Amino acid sequence: MAVLSICGPYRSGKSYFISRVLGSPGAFRLGHSMQACTRGIWMATTVLECPDFAVVFLDTEGIDAVGASETMAMSLLTLTTLLSSFLIYNSKKCGESESVRVKKGFFPHFLWLLRDVSLKMTDREGKELAPTQFLHTRVFASESGELTDLGKSLVSLFPSLECATLPIPSTKRDIIRGIVEQQDKLKPAFNAAVDALIQQVLQKVAPKTAIDGTTTVTGKALAALARSYVEAVNRPGALPDLDQGWQAVVRLELKEVSYKLVREYEREMEAALVGNLPMEERYFLRIHEKTLNRKKSVLREEICRVNPLHSSHEEVQPLLDQLEQDIATWSEPSDNGGRKVTGGPLYCFTIRNFTASRKHSEILFNYLVKDSKVMQKFENAVRKSVSLDVESDIKGIEVKYHTRAIGPAASEVLERGLSELNQLSETLKRIPSAPRNVQVIGKGSDRIKLSWDTPEQNPDAVEEYVAYKRIEGEEWEEAERTENTRVLVKGLESCTKYELCVLATNSHIVSLMQSGVDAATKATVADGALNGALACLPGVGVILTAAGKLKPTQQEPLPADSRNTNRDCRIDKAARLAAIPLCLPALIFLAPLAPVGAVVCAVGAVGNQVGDLTEE
Template sequence: MAFGGFMSAPVCLIENDEKGKLHVKKEAKDILDGINQPVVVVSVVGLYRTGKSYLMNRLAGKQSGFALGSTIESKTKGIWMWCVPHPKKEGHTLVLLDTEGLGDIEKGDAKHDTWIFCLAVLLSSTLVYNSLGVIDNMALEKLHYVTELTENIRVKAEVGQHEDESADFMRVFPSFVWAVRDFTLELKRGDKVITSDEYLEGALKLKSGSSRETEQYNLPRRCLRHFFAVRKCFVFPRPAGTQNMRRMEQLTEKELDSEFLEQANTFCNYVYNNSEPKTVTGGRAVTGTALGNLAEVYVEAIRSGNVPCLENAVMSLAKIQNVRAEDEALQLYMTEILSMAELPMCPEKLSDIHKIAEKKSIEVFITMSFNDNDQIYQKELMAKIHNEYQDMCQQNYEASRMQCEEVQRDVFDKMEKSFSNGLYFKPGGYRQYRDTLTELTNDYRARTRTQIMSEEVLSTYLREKEKLGNMILQADESLSAAEQENEVQRLKNEILEQRKKGLEEQNRLQEQTFKDMQRTHQEHVNQIVSQMEREQERIRRDNDRVLDAKLKEREALLQQGFQEEAARMQREIDSLKGDMNKQETSQRSTVSQVVDGIGTAASLFLPGFVPKLAGFGLSLISRLF
């Protein structure tokens, strides 16, 4: 299935292989590889036969797509994926993940369900939990997978004595939406009408006490409150009668319950407007390509019997992404410059083509690269673009040289034949030679005035003829000794003047090239600083989201009489504020290091340009760097 116009139907992303182990399907991975946009990933999880797939079809803007089983059999196996254009965020792709129904008794593999739930959490930016009836203790007990997250997911590679581990999870975990289906109660607490969000938060209130039963009661509630900074709830009435429920895919909107339809539209708009692009540690937005690689990294960890670790996954993902980013950026540069450059051409035009190709190349690299914190891959790309441009300039010089030499042979052919015939070796022959040389030189310059190697080729030719010119001069008996001496000096001066013109021409080319390299340096700095600023803004938003959640949790604990836990939460808040201040200081320092690092890289490889030309322009390096 080609991705070009986005997917017409879902495909399986992760399934069990013949050995009962999870693996990522190649077809889905190939589709994700073709998506270089940031992705907003929405996963739906829940017990089987609770109508999960219908909500995902609504989000895709389709009547059908994800399978809606009409029997007690669980239709969705593994995790299925549907990529569609994001209806609200231009330049983003909405990736919908429909997971296998949890708790299917025929499956008989609770650990498999746990991994499906964990993968949904790890891959999504919004997690929709779908359940039937009401949010009560039984419903929360069925959500026991959330209590196992800390056992099955690690944020950091090294486990330390970090008091506020929940903040680490909050930064990287998705927002949480509880969709309660077939809800028949009134949203009231006593006589007061409440919102669905207040209904959810009320269901998550903790019980006081330290008995085993109380701890068991509080555990799933604490996990939801501590892991998911953003929580939202929607309650849906039954969409249609029992008979019609069996043919949901065929029902028109007129056949659906109007209240259900209104709530479904509200749910979709909330997800469209509030679901953030998927990010990983460090605030890096994930593209489709990165999401596919991330899925493979997590699944491979599970297959190997390890606990998926976000920090390790980011390191693995960085290497995969950065190698590919560098390759694709360089390939784009080469394709662009080769498609536009018709050699020979003036240096300014080649420079403009280089500038366009380079800008596109760097944009591709910045978009695809991942946590290139020390700019290792970016510096490599700088050097490779530099070398490719260097080679292109050299090819341009050689193409110009060849054309100039061809013109030179054609123009000076008349004089070469006169040399062969001995026409100039007679009295008055030197003046005839000088007049012919001046005439042909002017003709040559007129025909090569747009060529960058015109003076260099002419200089080489005249140096070659210097000895022959002196021989003609010495053989001309019509000239006095004084006249011959003056002509010898004049001939030397002209050769030196011509050589000077050739050198000036080469230095102008060098100057242009080094200006290009300086601009390359600045373009890389601008792009990386811009990217880091975007990441820093995401980190700030993540920190603010976590801090806001912690403050609300502290207030809730105080209101519910959990003074000790509220005090602990205040310590976490103070620690988080301190970490945020340190982060901002570190970020400013990092930007400065990046600029210095790229500048150092540029100064190291720029001198390499000199030998390929004529050995001139060394002084330019010190002026630029």
């Protein structure tokens, strides 16, 4: 990017000329009073496109403007000079050169534009000189022909120092005031001189370079330079540090380069890993290192390009380390010297590889377990309550897994899977068989007492026995738990038949349920009294039977006009009345014996209850 700037005394036509160079006479605002129109530094909103670069135009506040301090004028001139690649100093008299003050540093090409020149430029002998010769021999040289201090400074600091002149545009004041709108009324000599000067300027304008003289300044770099220089000139007594200002630009540009390189790293890693995950960690890190080294090489080249004066190993290495840190953050080395990725794009790719490895490893392990049929052996062992040793099967699964598992999660999945299999294997080695010889050793109206022998297989593995109960046709429910080989099952219903069984358990597994025992509870006192009373009243059944015979008999239907209907009904009623005298003697004879039977049965029930208490 080239920066074409113009500066000089106010009311000297700076804004008009640079607008003409831009190709738009009204690009910058023109003033027609004693007050300065341009304040500070203005940049044109359009650029001039050249084949290899673009030209930015700057118009500055005039030197010695009304209300402007000398410090501000010099600061603006210094800032404009430092930012420009081609600087035009616009004035109407050569004597105004004494107002020019520049600071040591890197400077643009310098063109001194003299306005409203009507006289010839000659040497001391009257020989006509070109404007540039006049500048060097008359303005910057003393009577003896030697350069003045100002001339020496300008010649040594600016790459080129030239001079050009423009004649007066018009002698009419109204045309000068409306110079933009009345350009066709300007003197032809003035327009021709302006056009020729524009061509001369555009041929010599070149991109802005850095302090090293070789690096081209970009638009963002120009903005960073402007910010740095403005901060410097706004500090009282401070001078812009050109090297520090440029280093700020370099840091900004290299930061953008690093950001782009990180994005390129992500794209290249994505292309290398897609469809290839999971992969072993050593291959994964090898791809990372190759990609990272390519990005480091690009950054090293960019450093040499934008900052050749600071491209030694000591100055470049911190930037390369920062790029590596932006791509991957590592933990501190562990006791075994290993490190883990904790941040950056590499961490994201590491997580993806680990996740893919874990999924692949889990599928592989489950397949090998299923293929070995070890789970079927486990199920059969549980079904038959027999111990099982599957160490050889587990070892076979481990060997096959090692030959086919891939990625960083393989060891973790194998360790977890083998732990579960070994734990199940150890459990199956301690399966207790069912308790033996379950039998009833006592019972009452609401309880039954059971005893049994310890299991034949792994009796020492039994931690607890659990008794279950159910009434025939209903679901099993837990009744009691004990660590002994006998238990009293309580809370039963009297005079009820139950199925009972006992299981041996530990914290890992339960034995199979063997065939239980059947047992019925005894009667209560109330049950005995009722049963005795009913037993002593067999006549009740006779009475009920007789009562049943008193019901109307079922007869075949007769014709509607039958004459025997009334006679049959009279015979049936007579039979009912005749049955009543036959039942009364039985009731009178058996009724006194009912209390005796109830007492006898009640005594028996009390004896059962006492027996229950004795058994407990």
